[in-house]
Amino acid sequence: MAQDNNREVIYGLYDDEEDLLRAVKLAKTDHLDIYDVFSPFPVHGLDPLLGLEESRLHQAGFIYGALGTMTAFLGMSWIFTKDWPNIFGGKPYWSVPAFIPITFELTVLFAAIGMTVTFYVINGLGPGVVNKHLDDRITDDKFCIAFDKSSVSSEKAQAFFKSTGASEVNSKTI
Amino acid sequence: MSAVVSSIRKPLITGHKTYHQITEDLISPTEKTPTKEWVIGFVLSVAVLTYGVFCILWTIWVGIGSWNLNRTINWSWDITNFVWWIGIGHAGTLISAILLLFRQKWRTGVNRAAEAMTIFAVMCASLFPLIHMGRIWLAMFILPYPNTRGPIWPNFNSPLLWDVFAISTYLTVSLLFWYTGLVPDFATVRDRAKGLRRKIYNTLSFGWTGSAKHWQRWESLSLVLAGISTPLVLSVHTIVSFDFATSVIPGWHTTIFPPYFVAGAIFSGFAMVLTLMIITRKLLHLEDYITIEHIESMNKVILLTGTIVGVAYLTELFIAWYSGYVYEQFAFFNRALGPYWWSYFGMMFCNVISPQFFWKKSWRRNITLTFFLSIVVNIGMWFERFVIIATTLARDYLPSSWSLYSPSWVEIGIYIGTFGLFFTCYLIFVRVAPVVAVAEIKAILKSGGDQYVGENAIHHHSHHEDNHGSSHNEHH
Numbered sequence: 001m002a003q004d005n006n007r008e009v010i011y012g013l014y015d016d017e018e019d020l021l022r023a024v025k026l027a028k029t030d031h032l033d034i035y036d037v038f039s040p041f042p043v044h045g046l047d048p049l050l051g052l053e054e055s056r057l058h059q060a061g062f063i064y065g066a067l068g069t070m071t072a073f074l075g076m077s078w079i080f081t082k083d084w085p086n087i088f089g090g091k092p093y094w095s096v097p098a099f100i101p102i103t104f105e106l107t108v109l110f111a112a113i114g115m116t117v118t119f120y121v122i123n124g125l126g127p128g129v130v131n132k133h134l135d136d137r138i139t140d141d142k143f144c145i146a147f148d149k150s151s152v153s154s155e156k157a158q159a160f161f162k163s164t165g166a167s168e169v170n171s172k173t174i
Numbered sequence: 175m176s177a178v179v180s181s182i183r184k185p186l187i188t189g190h191k192t193y194h195q196i197t198e199d200l201i202s203p204t205e206k207t208p209t210k211e212w213v214i215g216f217v218l219s220v221a222v223l224t225y226g227v228f229c230i231l232w233t234i235w236v237g238i239g240s241w242n243l244n245r246t247i248n249w250s251w252d253i254t255n256f257v258w259w260i261g262i263g264h265a266g267t268l269i270s271a272i273l274l275l276f277r278q279k280w281r282t283g284v285n286r287a288a289e290a291m292t293i294f295a296v297m298c299a300s301l302f303p304l305i306h307m308g309r310i311w312l313a314m315f316i317l318p319y320p321n322t323r324g325p326i327w328p329n330f331n332s333p334l335l336w337d338v339f340a341i342s343t344y345l346t347v348s349l350l351f352w353y354t355g356l357v358p359d360f361a362t363v364r365d366r367a368k369g370l371r372r373k374i375y376n377t378l379s380f381g382w383t384g385s386a387k388h389w390q391r392w393e394s395l396s397l398v399l400a401g402i403s404t405p406l407v408l409s410v411h412t413i414v415s416f417d418f419a420t421s422v423i424p425g426w427h428t429t430i431f432p433p434y435f436v437a438g439a440i441f442s443g444f445a446m447v448l449t450l451m452i453i454t455r456k457l458l459h460l461e462d463y464i465t466i467e468h469i470e471s472m473n474k475v476i477l478l479t480g481t482i483v484g485v486a487y488l489t490e491l492f493i494a495w496y497s498g499y500v501y502e503q504f505a506f507f508n509r510a511l512g513p514y515w516w517s518y519f520g521m522m523f524c525n526v527i528s529p530q531f532f533w534k535k536s537w538r539r540n541i542t543l544t545f546f547l548s549i550v551v552n553i554g555m556w557f558e559r560f561v562i563i564a565t566t567l568a569r570d571y572l573p574s575s576w577s578l579y580s581p582s583w584v585e586i587g588i589y590i591g592t593f594g595l596f597f598t599c600y601l602i603f604v605r606v607a608p609v610v611a612v613a614e615i616k617a618i619l620k621s622g623g624d625q626y627v628g629e630n631a632i633h634h635h636s637h638h639e640d641n642h643g644s645s646h647n648e649h650h
Contacts, residue, residue, distance in 0.1 A: 040362070057394045
């Protein structure tokens with residue numbers, strides 16, 4: 001999610017992912033606009049509740065892979081028929097079966113590098129990036145729901161966290 | 175956690191762990207001062223590595239003549255070690271990729287360390303062909319790039335070049351897969367640290383926050399990387415086997431090589447994972463995360479792949495006889511009864527007989543026996559490569575060229591040195607990163623923790639069902 005500067009958030013910490021899921025569901029029925037949810041591990045069943053669309057990363061991966069296939073196959077074809085035609089072992093210049101292993105490897109290589117780089121870029125992650133985070137225990141054992149104070153008032157949020165059994169409620173500017 | 179977990183499944187995490195305890199148990203080894211065992215191990219590894227580096231420099235300075243290769247046996251110790259290390263590297267990707275696709279949850283206990291092993295083993299492996307080129311300063315000739323040397327390109331029809339692509343792709347993809355898994359765990363280390371340590375781990379964790387969208391993409395990325403790593407890991411040893419299978423050497427040019435090499439690679443890889451994990455779990459007290467169940471599962475893989483390898487050996491012998499081709503028949507006769515008969519029978523014993531012990535359940539669950547046999551298997555797999563490479567070349571078409579081979583001190587030093595490289599990297603890894611994937615263990619706690627499944631479960635099963643977010647619809 002976009003990291004705007006100076007966003008006032010109020011967040012509640014839960015001790016268990018089941019409490020978190022129940023709370024997120026309630027927030028949805030109460031029409032409370034959740035800013036973000038943080039957890040120490042991927043909580044299954046959370047994405048549809050938050051209305052997160054399926055990631056399109058794998059589609060990007062397919063395009064990168066196809067790019068790798070073309071680079072390898074067209075590259076080798078051009079080199080061995082136009083730039084540097086040579087006869088190896090009496091085989092034709094354009095010996096397609098011999099190109100298959102390298103074509104496959106470059107498909108995988110391009111897809112893997114492309115997807116991984118895309119993953120870090122769209123998430124705003126990378127070496128040297130400092131993202132302000134709400135609580136140190138979110139990477140340990142706490143599950144966090146955060147509301148933007150500009151869309152959900154503090155009182156409303158407090159009442160919500162109390163009714164859903166949050167173990168702690170805090171505010172922070174991130 | 176969308177899969178329904180049978181209550182008769184054995185727990186994968188014992189000791190009634192909470193999320194916080196998991197963090198404590200798995201992160202604290204990186205926070206404590208190193209133990210005496212670690213320091214001794216590290217000093218030893220670095221010493222061995224230093225000797226290896228000396229031998230490599232000797233090779234580069236003096237030339238390949240310092241090795242005992244000759245005109246007949248022009249591949250031997252070096253390529254044996256190369257194939258051996260590459261094989262060891264195969265378990266990591268098998269565990270992290272193929273077992274992820276098959277939803278084998280026990281992989282979470284060992285995948286991190288196995289992937290690390292993969293990377294270090296591939297580093298050790300790729301060293302051998304590089305120095306075997308002789309003039310390592312011309313190593314860039316193997317890379318295809320537009321150049322002013324003609325232009326002159328590498329031979330894309332050659333399996334040796336396919337190997338360059340396969341191994342560099344394998345190393346890169348394994349590294350990306352491994353590191354992406356490490357990022358959330360580095361964030362956990364960061365959030366427990368202070369001062370400079372926190373800054374360092376913030377850099378390593380890439381600023382990870384644990385946002386729901388990030389986790390969603392992280393899972394998507396892991397799944398696709400697993401999906402493309404699966405054919406990749408099978409392709410790598412297939413292509414290594416092409417180095418031999420596409421040649422015209424009797425005993426090498428057989429179509430059985432690719433599957434037989436892949437099975438052998440997984441076989442030796444799992445053996446190395448077991449050797450390392452049995453030591454690691456003991457020294458870092460990870461018995462609750464790498465349980466007997468994990469060891470038993472890996473022993474089953476060893477039994478399966480060892481048996482496949484055994485069948486492949488027998489098939490080779492049968493086909494050599496059945497082919498009616500006298501050169502092929504001689505190649506196998508020579509392997510078994512020629513001057514290197516001891517390596518053939520060593521291979522047969524270590525790879526075919528020794529894994530058969532694991533048919534017995536109590537032996538699969540015996541740690542001492544497993545540790546011993548895991549080393550036996552790796553010796554056997556080393557013999558296999560030596561048998562294929564050196565003994566085949568020793569008796570070629572022309573009896574006047576027949577030759578014998580024994581390694582020089584430089585070759586032995588380089589091989590020993592790769593152990594130094596491997597263990598130095600591994601020991602640094604266990605100090606810097608959590609050896610078991612913290613976030614992934616937490617994610618399987620409710621389906622694999624012993625308070626939820628197994629005989630001693632204290633939570634009622636219906637509570638577990640709540641995970642799926644299905645049964646509490648009626649509450650609201």
